[in-house]
Amino acid sequence: MSTARDMWEPFEPTAANPWDQRKVAHLHRRAGFGANWRQLHRDLEEGPAASIDRLLHPRLLTAEEESTHEGLRHGIESSPDREDRLQAYWFYRILFDPDPLREKIALFWHGHFATSNVKVRSEVLMLRQNELLRSHALGPFEELLRGILADSAMLVWLDGANSPKERPNENLAREFLELFTLGVGNYTEADIRAAARAFTGWVDDDRRPVGSSKTPHFDPSQFDDGEKAFLQKTGPWNADDIVDITLNQPAAAEFVCRKLYRMLVRDDKPPADEVIAPLAEELRAANFSFEHVVRIILQSRHFYSPEVYRKRIKGPVELSAGLLRELEVPRRDVGLVPLADACARQGQHVFYPPNVAGWIGGRHWITSTNLVERCNWLTDVIWGRQERKIRPFDPLQWADRHGIVAVDAIDALIDLLVQDDCSEEARTSIRETARQPDAVNLRKAIQLIVHCPEYQLA
Amino acid sequence: MNTTRREFLRQGIGTSSVLACGNALPYFLAESAAAFDSADRPERILVVLELDGGNDGLNTVVPYNDDIYRKNRPKLQVPASDVLRIDDSVGFHPNLQSFANLLEAEELAIVQSVGYPNPSRSHFRSMSIWQTGDLDATRSTPGWLSHYVDAHSKPGQHDSVAMHVGDANLPQGLAGSNFQVPTATRLEQLTRRIGVPDDANPPQQLAALDRIIGQPRGPAAEDAAEEAGSHLRFLQQSASVSFASSARLREILLAARARAASYPGYGLAERLRMIAQLIKAELKTSIYYTSLGGFDTHGNQRFQHANLLTQLGASIRAFFADLHEAGLASRVLLLVFSEFGRRLRENAGAGTDHGTAGPVFLAGPAVRAGIHGPYPNLADLHDGDPKFAIDFRQVYATLLEEWLHFPQRQVLTHNFARLPILQS
Numbered sequence: 001m002s003t004a005r006d007m008w009e010p011f012e013p014t015a016a017n018p019w020d021q022r023k024v025a026h027l028h029r030r031a032g033f034g035a036n037w038r039q040l041h042r043d044l045e046e047g048p049a050a051s052i053d054r055l056l057h058p059r060l061l062t063a064e065e066e067s068t069h070e071g072l073r074h075g076i077e078s079s080p081d082r083e084d085r086l087q088a089y090w091f092y093r094i095l096f097d098p099d100p101l102r103e104k105i106a107l108f109w110h111g112h113f114a115t116s117n118v119k120v121r122s123e124v125l126m127l128r129q130n131e132l133l134r135s136h137a138l139g140p141f142e143e144l145l146r147g148i149l150a151d152s153a154m155l156v157w158l159d160g161a162n163s164p165k166e167r168p169n170e171n172l173a174r175e176f177l178e179l180f181t182l183g184v185g186n187y188t189e190a191d192i193r194a195a196a197r198a199f200t201g202w203v204d205d206d207r208r209p210v211g212s213s214k215t216p217h218f219d220p221s222q223f224d225d226g227e228k229a230f231l232q233k234t235g236p237w238n239a240d241d242i243v244d245i246t247l248n249q250p251a252a253a254e255f256v257c258r259k260l261y262r263m264l265v266r267d268d269k270p271p272a273d274e275v276i277a278p279l280a281e282e283l284r285a286a287n288f289s290f291e292h293v294v295r296i297i298l299q300s301r302h303f304y305s306p307e308v309y310r311k312r313i314k315g316p317v318e319l320s321a322g323l324l325r326e327l328e329v330p331r332r333d334v335g336l337v338p339l340a341d342a343c344a345r346q347g348q349h350v351f352y353p354p355n356v357a358g359w360i361g362g363r364h365w366i367t368s369t370n371l372v373e374r375c376n377w378l379t380d381v382i383w384g385r386q387e388r389k390i391r392p393f394d395p396l397q398w399a400d401r402h403g404i405v406a407v408d409a410i411d412a413l414i415d416l417l418v419q420d421d422c423s424e425e426a427r428t429s430i431r432e433t434a435r436q437p438d439a440v441n442l443r444k445a446i447q448l449i450v451h452c453p454e455y456q457l458a
Numbered sequence: 459m460n461t462t463r464r465e466f467l468r469q470g471i472g473t474s475s476v477l478a479c480g481n482a483l484p485y486f487l488a489e490s491a492a493a494f495d496s497a498d499r500p501e502r503i504l505v506v507l508e509l510d511g512g513n514d515g516l517n518t519v520v521p522y523n524d525d526i527y528r529k530n531r532p533k534l535q536v537p538a539s540d541v542l543r544i545d546d547s548v549g550f551h552p553n554l555q556s557f558a559n560l561l562e563a564e565e566l567a568i569v570q571s572v573g574y575p576n577p578s579r580s581h582f583r584s585m586s587i588w589q590t591g592d593l594d595a596t597r598s599t600p601g602w603l604s605h606y607v608d609a610h611s612k613p614g615q616h617d618s619v620a621m622h623v624g625d626a627n628l629p630q631g632l633a634g635s636n637f638q639v640p641t642a643t644r645l646e647q648l649t650r651r652i653g654v655p656d657d658a659n660p661p662q663q664l665a666a667l668d669r670i671i672g673q674p675r676g677p678a679a680e681d682a683a684e685e686a687g688s689h690l691r692f693l694q695q696s697a698s699v700s701f702a703s704s705a706r707l708r709e710i711l712l713a714a715r716a717r718a719a720s721y722p723g724y725g726l727a728e729r730l731r732m733i734a735q736l737i738k739a740e741l742k743t744s745i746y747y748t749s750l751g752g753f754d755t756h757g758n759q760r761f762q763h764a765n766l767l768t769q770l771g772a773s774i775r776a777f778f779a780d781l782h783e784a785g786l787a788s789r790v791l792l793l794v795f796s797e798f799g800r801r802l803r804e805n806a807g808a809g810t811d812h813g814t815a816g817p818v819f820l821a822g823p824a825v826r827a828g829i830h831g832p833y834p835n836l837a838d839l840h841d842g843d844p845k846f847a848i849d850f851r852q853v854y855a856t857l858l859e860e861w862l863h864f865p866q867r868q869v870l871t872h873n874f875a876r877l878p879i880l881q882s
Contacts, residue, residue, distance in 0.1 A: 159807060162757045167806035171756045174580070174812075184583050189841070268689050313689060347627070354626050355510070355751075357582055360597065363692060364627045368640035368700035369648065375671075376651045383653030426670050433666065440658050447653065447663070451671045453693040 004274040007302035011048060019048055022419045023304050029458040030264050030312070031055045031298055032100030034322035037402050037416055052298050056138075056291060058099040069093070073127065082123040087340035090130060090350060094321050095339075096331075105137040105290070106130070107317060108263050110350065111358035113148055113180065115157040117351045125153040125215070126351050141256065141288035145180070145243045149199065152215050158356070161202040161216035165224045168196035175356050177246070186251040187231060194228040198237040247288060253280035257293065264297050266311035267362035275302075310421065312458040313365050316346035320377050323450065326416060327381070327398060333391040334381060341388075342377040346370050366456075378450045382443050395442035410434035410445050417446075421454040500744035502824075502861050505733060505792045506603075507726075508629060508747070509770070511754030512581065513796035514763055515816030516834065516844075519548050519568060526836040530803040534759055534810065544568075547833050553764050556771035557819070564827035565778065566819065567879050569853060571831050573815030573846025577798060581754070581812070585797040589631035591851050591870050600634025602854055603745055605869050606862060607635040610744075618703060620745035621736065623729045632747055640703040642732060648708040650701065671697040710739040720776065726750045727773035734780045737790065744862070753796060757807035770794075774821060787823050791861055791880075794819040795850070801843055802836060815846035818853055824861070826881050852877050 013019040024043045028035035032055065035043070043051035061069075072092055075085040094103045110133055117126050129151050136144040148154050155161045155172070163169035173195035177187045201223030202216045225236050231245050246252055257279040261271050279293055286292035297303055314322065320342050324334055343350065347370045348359055359365075384392030399409040410431060414422065422430070426448070434445035449455065521527045522538040523546065541549030542558040548570075550557050560566035574593060578584045586595040591602040603620060610619045622628050622641045632639045642648070652667075654660040672694050711732070721727040729748045736743065750770060755763050774792065781787040799816030815834065834844035855866040855874040860882075866873060 159756045159809075162807040162809075164806050169756055169805055169807055169809075170811050178580050178582075184578070184580055189579070311689060313693075355581070360627060363689075364633075366693065366696050366700075367622070367628050368696075368703050369643050370641075371696060371700040372648065372650055372704050375667075379651050379653040383655075385651070385653075429666060429670060440655070444654065444658070444663055444666075448666060448670050451667045453671060453690050453697065456693055457689055 005278055007275070007305075008278050008296055008300045010299045011301045011304045013048065017304075019044070021415060022309070022421075023048070024051065025419050026304070026309060026458075027051060027055075027298065028100075029314075029318070029322070030303075031294075032104055032325075033094060033318055034326040036326055036328050037412070040416060048299060052295065055101045055298070056295055058101075061098070065096075076123050076127050083117075084337050084340070086117075086123040086127060087350060088336035089127070091321065091336045091339050093134075094317065095324055095336075100325075101294075102134060102137050105294070106133045107350075108260075109133040109137060109144070111353060111361075112259065113154065114353040114356050114358035115153050116353050117153075120153045120156045122153070122156075125156065129153040130351075137290070138294065139288055139290035139292075141290065142243055142247060145247075146240055148180070149176070149239045149243070150218075155202050155216045160199060161204050163196065163200055163202065165200050165222050168193070168200050168224065170196045172196070172199055176242075179357060181246045181255060182249060182251045183255045186249065186255075191230055194230040194237070195242050197224045197226070197228050198230065198242045199239050200224045201238075250280075253283045253288070256288075257283055260290070260293065260297070262361070264294070265303060266308045267313065268311050310454060310457040313362055314456055314458045315359065315361060315365055316343040316348035316370075316374065317350065318458060319374055319456065320346065323378060323381050327393060328401075329381065329393060333393070335389055338380075338385075338388040338390060342373065342380070345373045346377065347373075374456070375451065378455075379447060382447050382450070392439075393443065393446070394439065395446060396439055406437040406442075409437055409442060413442075413446055414449055417449050418452055418454050422449070422452045426452050499740045500742060501789055502744065502863075503737060503790045504745050504857065504861060505730075505790060506631065506745070506747045507774075507792060507794045508585075508631070508749040509753050509766075509794065509796040510585075510749050510751040511796070512584075512798045512800055512812055513753045513816060514755060514759065514810055514813075515796075515799035516802065517759075517763060518551055518554070518767065519544070519570065519817045520551060521547060521833060521836065522549050523547060524836055527802070530836075532804070533808045534804045544829065548829070551764070551767050553767040554771045556775035559775065560778070560821055561827060565823055565825060566821050567825040567827055567830060569818040569820070569830045569848060569877065569879060571815050571834050571844065571847035572795075572818045572850050572853065573798070574849055574851070575846075577814040577843075577846070579798060579812035579814070581797060586630055588795060588797050588850060589629060591854050595630075597630065599630070601629070601631035602869050603631050603747070604633060604635035606745065606858075606864050607632070607639060609864070609868070611635070617706075617742040618699070619743060620747065621741075621743050623732055623736075623746060623748045626749065626751075629747055629749065632745075640699060640707075642703075642707045642711075642736070648704040648711070650704065668701065707736070710741070711735060721780070722769075722772045722776060724769040724773055726769050727776055730773050730777040731780070734777055734784075737781065737786055738784050755800070755809050756805070756811060757809040759804075759809040778821065790822050791824050791857070792819075792821040793853075793857065794821070795853075799843070802839065803842060814840070814843040818850065820879055824880055826879055830877060830879055848877070849874060853879070856880060 021040065021044060024040055025035055028039065072089040076082050076089060079085055097103055115129060120126060132147045132151055136147055158172035158175055159169045160172040170192055173192045176195060177192060178184055201218050201220060203219050203222055205215050205217055227234055228237050230237055230242060231249060233245050235241065254276055257276050258271065261276060282296055283293045302308065320339055340350065347365060353359060380390050382393050384390050395409060396406060399406060404412050414427065414430060430445050430448045433448060434441050516527060517534065517536055520536045520541050522541045528535050536551055540552045542552060542555060543549040544561065557566055574587060578587065586597060586599065587593055589601050590599045592599050607619045618640050620632050620639045622632055622639055625643055628639060628641060652660045652664050654663045721731045733746045733748065752762065752766055778787055781790055795818045796816060798813055800810035800813040804810055831848045836844060838845060851870050851874045855870060856876040856879055858864045858866045858869055859876060860880050
């Protein structure tokens with residue numbers, strides 16, 4: 001057990017194992033969507049504690065940023081191209097927010113609570129859920145769960161509002177236990193039925209004209225307030241009670257920690273129980289505050305060990321938005337809608353997860369069509385693509401902005417994008433391509449860098 | 459499954475992938491050297507069609523004379539006057555005229571009451587079970603078809619033994635093999651963009667890209683924990699397979715586009731049309747896998763389910779018509795299944811919740827047409843649902859041994875009695 005506890009102790013840089021570029025880039029890939037040149041160097045200098053702290057407590061939004069977000073949100077409510085604007089809003093925040101960790105975790109919750117607009121059919125309701133996930137991303141879990149059980153998009157998605165007192169619909173209750181909190185094997189079919197009764201009371205708003213989006217509301221007369229036996233506790237439970245009882249099960253903290261681990265640490269193999277147990281304990285002790293556990297993970301020896309380095313396959317959003325962030329591609333050069341589209345083609349259509357279990361991730365991101373799409377997007381960002389109004393990346397301007405002379409640009413870009421991780425032959429080939437460092441050759445060389453398999457890994 | 463066997467499978471995959479990658483030359487480079495032997499065109503092709511969400515078997519093959527059925531489904535019952543009668547007990551949902559036609563043409567077998575012991579009503583658990591043939595399956599258990607893929611694949615071969623046609627994730631039924639199974643969908647997705655302007659030597663850059671993505675790692679990376687290789691090696695190998703297979707598929711689909719075959723405008727029809735094109739193109743692929751989603755009808759089931767059955771029937775009809783015209787139908791067997799049926803009793807939302815056993819369909823000239831297995835006994839329920847009578851692994855055992863000529867013991871935990879569902 002002491003080994004397991006050691007792994008979660010904070011990482012302390014030493015001469016033999018320093019805080020280096022690799023670790024900084026690794027932190028930013030996992031806790032966000034990748035670091036740009038300035039961030040890489042700033043965090044290298046400031047050390048792990050300051051870097052992690054900045055991720056967990058970023059600066060506040062400026063008035064201008066708030067106003068931009070307001071404008072983007074308003075467009076979702078009132079425009080004919082609402083679907084595009086919904087996607088654009090989230091990608092805008094992913095690309096430009098000072099708070100990439102929150103967006104990353106919100107994306108994780110989006111996969112966890114996997115609600116799809118294909119059934120909800122309301123961008124406004126999907127936006128509300130998105131804001132709920134964003135504001136509650138780092139916990140406490142109890143509030144997030146309560147919020148999601150009262151969230152209109154979720155109620156429509158899992159038939160929570162189609163569930164009258166006399167014959168409750170089991171869908172929401174089942175997925176609540178199986179997918180959101182405990183996992184199969186930790187409850188019975190009877191528990192599902194009890195929870196379904198506790199979740200009653202939500203009804204569709206009949207006053208809305210036929211064909212427009214439903215917004216469920218709570219009608220106490222439709223709530224089954226009878227005694228229910230749930231996870232061996234009996235009482236006139238309501239949804240809040242179900243959340244409380246569920247979170248008191250030992251399995252709850254473990255279930256959620258395993259998912260967090262997979263998202264932040266490695267997705268190639270599941271962790272042993274001894275690895276998760278200390279995290280689960282911490283989560284419980286912190287009243288299910290994710291901020292606490294995320295901090296532990298991000299500052300741990302385990303997180304910076306070679307064992308977990310490059311052990312995640314980047315999801316489409318990480319890969320596609322990541323390159324834009326790393327290269328600081330200006331907003332006018334790449335539109336948000338083509339970016340959203342590219343992610344959808346790569347297998348991650350945000351707001352449209354494929355089923356209630358969300359995106360499986362890991363190796364499932366790689367099928368032959370997805371891989372072609374992934375490489376195509378990277379190529380489009382570098383070379384431009386006229387039909388989608390994507391302008392070619394300007395490597396000389398990038399170098400200039402960072403005070404790097406053209407002949408040194410390619411080494412700087414190798415450091416920025418893959419650190420030391422490409423093979424000798426690859427590095428030679430990349431350098432050779434950029435021997436005459438004009439824009440075209442540099443683009444070729446960058447294209448080679450991002451085609452290294454390492455670039456597909458976080 | 460006992461632990462030894464599971465461990466063997468896990469280790470087998472790990473070590474084999476290392477060996478396989480030793481030969482991972484980008485296939486397209488070897489293309490000109492490889493001779494294509496048309497005698498290798500598969501005699502027997504299995505097409506698997508997965509109905510996602512839990513198809514309501516009782517409204518698909520309707521027990522129209524059964525009062526218990528009517529009593530439990532005041533809103534959702536299919537009236538006796540509407541069913542397309544198969545016999546005195548059951549009939550098809552009225553939207554399945556094409557199934558009725560296939561049955562009449564002796565190209566449809568219906569296997570009733572198919573399920574497994576201790577049924578799970580969780581989509582993912584039950585789908586994993588169906589996709590692996592393993593009652594203890596988890597999401598990472600290899601698929602039932604992956605063993606066949608492993609046994610019949612060689613590094614450097616062109617055509618994958620199995621292919622997934624669809625937009626969703628690779629189904630678990632095909633996952634877990636050492637050889638990545640490609641996915642074929644829309645043409646644009648099969649086209650790589652190089653980006654390099656014409657005057658800057660795109661072919662040279664393309665060659666450089668292919669080298670770098672398939673490059674063997676230097677000694678430093680080899681050392682960095684043998685496991686570090688696993689994601690990397692997987693990516694390298696995947697890239698080679700993906701690019702080669704995409705290019706070839708694109709060629710085929712472009713060539714075949716001109717030919718008109720009349721398929722209805724559904725997504726499923728488009729996928730089956732693509733499969734037919736690939737079969738006609740003489741790919742050596744012997745397993746195709748696709749799916750149709752939307753069957754999880756918890757609320758307002760009537761129209762949604764009817765709609766889906768229309769799509770299902772019409773698409774399959776067009777598929778076999780196409781194959782018959784090309785003289786290839788006798789080589790093709792279509793399996794249609796779902797991860798469970800739905801509850802006997804309708805819910806208050808005019809829908810049904812997750813159930814247990816349900817019918818499986820097999821289509822093609824090779825089937826022994828008609829009804830197999832007992833009618834669902836609605837008087838003898840388990841927890842409100844009909845009990846299964848035929849273990850789905852018996853269906854698999856039959857398909858593995860009699861169609862794919864593959865020993866069932868390499869897939870299933872023990873020998874299952876086969877069913878007389880195929881012609882000998």
